Amino acid sequence: MKQRATESTVIEFRDVAYTLPNHQRLLSGLNLQVKRGETLVLLGRSGSGKTTTLKLINRLLIPSAGDVLVNGSSTSKTDVIQLRRSIGYVIQEVGLFPHFTVEKNIGLVPRIEGWPADRIRGRVEELLQMVGLESKLGSRYPHELSGGQRQRVGVARALAADPAILLMDEPFGALDALTRDQLQREFLALQQRLNKTVVFVTHDLREALRLGSRIALMETGRLITVLPPEDFLRSTDPLASAYAQAFAEASVPAANRGTS
Amino acid sequence: MNLFHFILQNHEQVLELTLEHLWLVGVSTLLAVLIGIPLGIVSARWPAWNRPVLGAANIIQTIPSLALFGFLLPVPWLGDRADRLAILALTLYALLPVIRNTYTGIRGVDPAVVEAGRGMGLTDSQLLLQVELPLSLSVILSGVRVAVVVSVGLATIAAAIGAGGLGEFIFRGLAMVNNQLILAGAIPAAILALSADFSLGLIERRLRPR
Numbered sequence: 001m002k003q004r005a006t007e008s009t010v011i012e013f014r015d016v017a018y019t020l021p022n023h024q025r026l027l028s029g030l031n032l033q034v035k036r037g038e039t040l041v042l043l044g045r046s047g048s049g050k051t052t053t054l055k056l057i058n059r060l061l062i063p064s065a066g067d068v069l070v071n072g073s074s075t076s077k078t079d080v081i082q083l084r085r086s087i088g089y090v091i092q093e094v095g096l097f098p099h100f101t102v103e104k105n106i107g108l109v110p111r112i113e114g115w116p117a118d119r120i121r122g123r124v125e126e127l128l129q130m131v132g133l134e135s136k137l138g139s140r141y142p143h144e145l146s147g148g149q150r151q152r153v154g155v156a157r158a159l160a161a162d163p164a165i166l167l168m169d170e171p172f173g174a175l176d177a178l179t180r181d182q183l184q185r186e187f188l189a190l191q192q193r194l195n196k197t198v199v200f201v202t203h204d205l206r207e208a209l210r211l212g213s214r215i216a217l218m219e220t221g222r223l224i225t226v227l228p229p230e231d232f233l234r235s236t237d238p239l240a241s242a243y244a245q246a247f248a249e250a251s252v253p254a255a256n257r258g259t260s
Numbered sequence: 261m262n263l264f265h266f267i268l269q270n271h272e273q274v275l276e277l278t279l280e281h282l283w284l285v286g287v288s289t290l291l292a293v294l295i296g297i298p299l300g301i302v303s304a305r306w307p308a309w310n311r312p313v314l315g316a317a318n319i320i321q322t323i324p325s326l327a328l329f330g331f332l333l334p335v336p337w338l339g340d341r342a343d344r345l346a347i348l349a350l351t352l353y354a355l356l357p358v359i360r361n362t363y364t365g366i367r368g369v370d371p372a373v374v375e376a377g378r379g380m381g382l383t384d385s386q387l388l389l390q391v392e393l394p395l396s397l398s399v400i401l402s403g404v405r406v407a408v409v410v411s412v413g414l415a416t417i418a419a420a421i422g423a424g425g426l427g428e429f430i431f432r433g434l435a436m437v438n439n440q441l442i443l444a445g446a447i448p449a450a451i452l453a454l455s456a457d458f459s460l461g462l463i464e465r466r467l468r469p470r
Contacts (some may be wrong), residue, residue: 083381
């Protein structure tokens with residue numbers, strides 16, 4: 001299933017494995033390319049290796065074998081701080097700095113990159129608007145926000161220095177269904193405007209189908225298949241069709257189910 | 261003559277001994293903070309350092325204070341002046357709470373916050389100075405608070421080696437079987453400990469992250 005890397009490839013995994021110090025293998029033989037401007041969804045259950053895959057991109061984890069390339073150069077040969085600052089990172093727990101206001105949270109990377117204060121202020125303002133937050137929220141502290149607002153701030157913070165790549169680890173996983181639906185919708189609108197290269201981790205097929213340009217299905221540390229969403233439900237791959245079946249059953253209202 | 265009269269009549273000496281006491285506690289606490297916080301940071305960052313550092317501080321804590329003063333007496337430069345010696349001993353005792361709370365405070369920072377910080381490209385020192393230390397400040401300060409309160413009590417023993425402080429009254433009172441004299445040392449020491457505890461507690465609450 002090896003593809004050829006083309007000039008539109010932004011992130012590339014070459015025979016990547018990741019093993020814990022206790023020899024437990026979390027990821028093996030991963031070959032995968034992410035293309036410019038696409039949203040690649042890593043789909044799988046917990047323990048399938050999707051978060052590990054994500055963290056190998058910004059080098060929060062270091063591959064035990066193989067090579068991860070970002071923009072054509074190996075992440076092992078790139079300055080890790082510069083690499084991370086050029087990649088937005090959003091996690092489920094958000095991880096906002098509780099002692100910083102919303103403004104300061106969003107403006108942190110620009111600040112340590114040495115932007116002038118008024119440029120930071122303008123950028124924060126722009127980002128708050130972009131993620132649908134009122135600018136008066138800028139002076140609040142994270143604990144004064146709702147879960148959905150917090151995750152919006154998380155996204156704004158990741159976008160602050162305008163990275164070309166965005167890594168999102170179940171960003172909407174902890175939100176209630178309505179807020180999640182709304183944020184997914186806004187994500188699609190935002191992505192249409194910004195055209196980032198996004199790698200998005202989720203265990204939710206509905207979310208994967210809705211947001212993904214392609215879906216990479218993972219299981220026990222291996223990549224099973226990569227499919228566009230329109231092919232996913234028709235796939236003959238046993239794991240993909242198991243997902244599709246569970247999805248179909250969950251979508252049928254209880255009243256219509258057989259009484260067997 | 262009751263205690264109140266005694267203190268009034270000897271207020272100059274009470275004040276002098278109180279200031280000596282504060283000097284012993286203040287300098288030793290400052291040293292313990294200057295040494296203990298970096299050691300706490302090191303043991304939080306590099307787990308290999310955790311055992312030796314906390315272990316050593318723990319062992320020091322188990323040495324009886326009178327014995328520690330005695331052990332240090334023959335050390336050349338230190339033994340020359342009793343207050344140097346007392347300050348060193350008090351510093352050693354104050355290290356454990358400072359190191360332990362620095363370690364606990366940094367380790368207790370929400371892992372998601374640390375991960376987000378790393379993922380955003382903060383360097384180790386940026387992460388430490390902008391995130392980890394500010395968020396563990398209240399825990400560190402509560403360690404300092406424990407150190408101060410313990411030091412105020414321990415510093416009374418420093419009088420046994422002639423380092424001064426409110427212990428002078430206590431030891432003199434013990435020798436003369438004079439309860440008033442003992443209380444003239446013990447009560448100001450207790451007031452010192454309580455007010456240090458209270459004021460540091462106030463600061464600690466203000467620093468506590470939401």
